[in-house]
Amino acid sequence: MKISKKSALLVIDIQQEDFGEMTPENADAPEWKCIRNAKRVLDVFRANNLPVIQIKEVHRPDMVDFGRELDGAESIHCIEDSPYTDYAKLTYP
Secondary structure (H helix, E strand, O other): OOOOOOOOEEEEOOEHHHHOOOOOOOOOOHHHHHHHHHHHHHHHHHHOOOOEEEEOOOEOOOOOOOOOHHHOOOOOOOEOOOHHHOEOHHHOO
16 A cells, blocks of 8 residues: 555544454454454554544533434444543554
């Protein structure tokens, strides 16, 4: 993979909450292809000492910052004191 030396990678919301059921035994399953691909890209950027900016979604425990987000299909998620809100283990900074 050829990457310009002026490149940076922006990684948004790859959090443990979405990969809690991933284990060493099922890591090759098709449903985990997205995170395996993310790790491949991260590895290239890190190996080339290129900037990686990782962002995670976090909400307060009192849920005051959800706004209208819970009016649709999403349930309560990414509460700041939950271990599942942290970055996904496979792509941890």
